[in-house]
Amino acid sequence: MKSAIEQLSTYKSVHLNRKNIRTHFVGVPMIIWSIALLLASFSFKVELAFINNYFGVEHLSFTLAGILSISVLIYYLILSFPLGVMAFILFGPLMWSVHYVVNLEYHVFIAISVFVIGWIIQFIGHHYEKAKPAFMDDINQLLIGPLFVIAEIYFLLGRGKFLDKSITEKAVEKRRVFEQKKVQ
Numbered sequence: 001m002k003s004a005i006e007q008l009s010t011y012k013s014v015h016l017n018r019k020n021i022r023t024h025f026v027g028v029p030m031i032i033w034s035i036a037l038l039l040a041s042f043s044f045k046v047e048l049a050f051i052n053n054y055f056g057v058e059h060l061s062f063t064l065a066g067i068l069s070i071s072v073l074i075y076y077l078i079l080s081f082p083l084g085v086m087a088f089i090l091f092g093p094l095m096w097s098v099h100y101v102v103n104l105e106y107h108v109f110i111a112i113s114v115f116v117i118g119w120i121i122q123f124i125g126h127h128y129e130k131a132k133p134a135f136m137d138d139i140n141q142l143l144i145g146p147l148f149v150i151a152e153i154y155f156l157l158g159r160g161k162f163l164d165k166s167i168t169e170k171a172v173e174k175r176r177v178f179e180q181k182k183v184q
Contacts, residue, residue, distance in 0.1 A: 004079040005163070008151055009170035011144045014131040016175060021152055023125030028149045030118030033094050037111040039065035040102040063102075069095050076147055082160065087150045131178070 015021055043063040069091075077084030101107055126133055134141035155164040 001078075004083065004147075005166050005170065007079070007140070007144045008148055008167045009174060010138065011134045011141055011148045012167055012171035013174035013178060014126075014129060014134050015148065016171065017125075017129040020125035020129040023121050023128075024145070024149055025152070027118045027121035027125065028145050029091070029094055030114050030121065032091065032146055033098065034111045034113075034115035034118060036065040036069065036095055036098045037101055037107055037114075039063060039068060040098045041108070065095065065098060072143065072146075075143065076150075079147070080151075080163075083147060083150050083154060086154050087147065090150060090153065091146065131175075 015024065040063045043061055045061050073084060073088055076087045101110060104110065122133065134144070151160070151163070151167070154160050
C-alpha cells in the first residue's frame with residue numbers, strides 16, 4: 001500500500017491551483033453525500049436472536065453507505081491517523097444527514113442531481129488547473145479525493161506542517177514531470 005504522502009502528493013500534483021482546491025471543498029463533499037444517499041437506499045438486517053435473550057435487541061440494520069463509510073474511514077486511519085480522525089469529524093455529520101434524506105420520496109433524484117452538480121464544480125476547478133482529474137490515471141485517486149480535502153482543511157488549521165511540506169514538494173515535482181511529458 002502506498003503511503004499517505006505518496007497518494008496525497010499524486011492527487012495534489014493536479015490540484016495546485018487555489019481556485020481548483022476551493023472547488024473541491026464544495027464538489028467533493030457533494031459527490032460523497034450523493035453517493036452515500038444512493039447507497040443508503042440499500043439496507044439489510046442481521047438477526048441477533050442470541051443477543052435478544054440478554055439485551056432485547058432483535059436485529060441490527062446496516063446500509064451499504066454505512067459499510068462503505070466505515071471501510072473508507074479505516075483505510076484513512078491506516079494511511080494517517082490524524083487525517084482519519086479529521087475525516088470522521090468532518091464527514092461524520094455529512095453521513096448522518098443522509099439517514100434523514102433517504103426517507104424522502106425523491107431521494108434518488110436528489111442524489112443524482114447533487115452528484116452531477118458536484119462533478120460540474122469539480123470540472124470547473126480543473127479548468128482553472130489546466131490538468132485532468134487525478135482519477136483518470138489512477139482510479140484509486142477517487143478514494144484519495146476526500147482525504148485530500150480533509151488534509152487541506154487540516155493544513156489550513158495550522159496542523160501537520162511537515163506533512164503539508166512533504167506532500168507539496170513531492171506534488172510540485174510530479175507536476176513538473178507531468179508538464180514535461182505533455183510538451184514532448
